[in-house]
Amino acid sequence: MNIYDIAKLAGVSIATVSRVVNDSPLVSEKTKAKVRKVMEENNYTPNVFARGLGLGTMKTIGIVCPDVADAYMAQGVAFIERNLRESGYDCILQCSGKNPEDAKAAVTNILNKKIDALFLIGSFYMFNGDNDPNTDYIREAAKNVPVFLINGYVEGQNIYGALCDDKAAVEQAVNLLISEGRKHILFLYNTDSHSSRLKREGYIEALNAAGLPVDENLFFFARPGIEDVKRDLLMTCPKEVDGIFATNDRLAAGALKYARETGISVPEDLSIIGYDNSEIAISCEPELTSVDSMCETLCRINIDSLLGLLHGSVPDAKTYTKGILVRRASTKL
Amino acid sequence: MNIYDIAKLAGVSIATVSRVVNDSPLVSEKTKAKVRKVMEENNYTPNVFARGLGLGTMKTIGIVCPDVADAYMAQGVAFIERNLRESGYDCILQCSGKNPEDAKAAVTNILNKKIDALFLIGSFYMFNGDNDPNTDYIREAAKNVPVFLINGYVEGQNIYGALCDDKAAVEQAVNLLISEGRKHILFLYNTDSHSSRLKREGYIEALNAAGLPVDENLFFFARPGIEDVKRDLLMTCPKEVDGIFATNDRLAAGALKYARETGISVPEDLSIIGYDNSEIAISCEPELTSVDSMCETLCRINIDSLLGLLHGSVPDAKTYTKGILVRRASTKL
DNA sequence: CTGAAAGCGCTAACAC
DNA sequence: GTGTTAGCGCTTTCAG
Secondary structure, three states: OHHHHHHHHHOOOOOHHHHHOOOOOOOOOOHHHHHHHHHOOOOOOOOOOHHHHHHHOOOOOEEEEOOOOHHHHHHHHHHHHHHHHOOOOOEEEEOOOHHHHHHHHHHHHHHOOOOOEEEEHHHHHHHOOOOOOOHHHHHHHHHOOOHHHHHOOOOOEEEEEEEEEEEHHHHHHHHHHHHOOOOOEEEEEEEOOOOHHHHHHHHHHHHHHHOOOOOOOHHEEEOHHHHHHHHHHHHOOOOOOOOEEEEHHHHHHHHHHHHHHHOOOOOOOOOOEOOOOHHHHHHHOOOOOOEHHHHHHHOOOOOOHHHHHHHOOOOOOOOOOOOOOEEOOOOOO | OOHHHHHHHHHHHHHHHHHHHHHOOOOHHHHHOOOOOHHOOOOOOHHHHHHHHHOOOOOEEEEEEEEOOHHHHHHHHHHHHHHHHHOOOEEEEEOOOOOOHHHHHHHHHHHHHHOOOEEOHHHHHHHHOOOHHHHHHHHOOOOOOOOEEEEEOOOOOOEEEEOHHHHHHHHHHHHHHHOOOOOEEEEEOOOOOHHHHHHHHHHHHHHHHHHOOOOOHHHHEEEOOHHHHHHHHHHOOOOOEEEEEEEOHHHHHHHHHHHHOOOOOOOOOOOOEOOOOHHHHHOOOOEEEEOOOOOHHHOOOOHHHHHHHHHOOOOOOOEEEEOOOEHHHHHOO
């Protein structure tokens, strides 16, 4: 059932049918009604490919993220999907994994789908930062469609970022530990992403500001996975540690397991702070103090202005959030 | 830059360019090389809309799920996306929410995108079961494209389901509680989905088999959210309860919080079992015994046979998994 | 207000 | 092996 069939059945030309489909004001209400009736009776829907070919767009947006199975990213994907769908956009999702080459390939691939905008979820895509030449692929992509980085930013035309000031957020978190009197604070991490580096900077800054020494031995790289983290800490966690800042809740949960296994009580003898404010943080016992970044970031995204962009106007290139420290029982309240 | 431009630059016809793009054996290696060179120099990629219009497909599959932000579903989405992408399919994702009308609308909408197959994630889409007339929308959809239900099944041509035998899995779980000597086992739930009903059946079956009474007061409906569950239980949990089966880990985590708040020790005085075997289960203290269903279900999906379907052959209509009971410290080991 | 007709860029018969 | 050409189904001038 195509536009010709409808035209024939309704006794009008295809041009008129097309106009009705697009609700053009140039058609009399009478013919509109007539044509609509025929369309409904045959439950006709226009062919999206033909439409796409003519208009150059199918009203889809592309979302690329390292892995939707990760709660943090899923949250971002869900947010974008929900909001853009409300405005009639469909979403093509692509999980790229965490290899830079794969990231570039994913972007190239999804651009071929002639999407109307590209969303990259997570700081991973900015690699080593705003001006890392490796992020040229983003600038390249932005020549075709507006690119929105969720929790990321790179310099360039037609590129927009909404992100959490990870450095400041971590400073805040580590300051809390320091204010509790912690002297040997472990920095627990498991990736070398840009975001991870910012967190490290925040950690160092806070120590410096408090006049505490920055001890190389207090940077602890652990394998991912709660159980793994526990084991890694059991093996080599310096005994003097009395505070832990973890770059995500999973790591923090592992630290908690470690503490329990060794009989260290939290928060009395050891304070622990996580990051992401995920369900893990609330499941733990004691519950984890954690930094909420994604949720905060998403709240600040002005969807209207993004849509404005898709329709002509321009949003702020860079939206910053501070990240909120949610205090719970894993630190002294 | 379109096929005409490339043809002109390469000094061949558009048919030849098309053949090269599709790697037809009917072109000499020489011209292939020549054309490829021009394509690369101009980094030409064929227009997917035009292609779709001609072929009637753009090699995309549709995934509909209630909410990707839910870890359980995200796991399913990630699995489908990854595997189908390996075979060159792109994924259109749509989160439908948990309203039946919205579910139908989502399916209708995504079908308009002329996807090559539809995946529905979660038992929600089967409403009250295989033969619920409300699931006609699935049979309707299946007239256009093969429909795959992940953790669901409805009767019908061109419909394929992979699912966990929730009833058997819960029986197994409740049997464990009974074998520990628990006499007053709470059934903790928060939805009335089909899957939830199956779990309830499994619970009842296990009690019956053990000659234990089925007590109406032991069916406990809680609000979602760990904190909410705790509060709800604090208000009205029957005092004699010595075992809890929860239909998901979030609820189980809430039960654990409740136990801690009231000084009930787990698993000594109260055993708790969750469902989904999520990260929550491992974050809890003590860690939750839980049923792994999705992961098991996904493992059983024979992607090759699904792809076979997309290319002609036919997979099993229904693939059953048992669900694995992963025992941890929230029950006596 | 409505219709005729020219694309949009590609695939696949069909010729050569 | 390669080229010609007729669609695929829709949008959009341009006439009327």
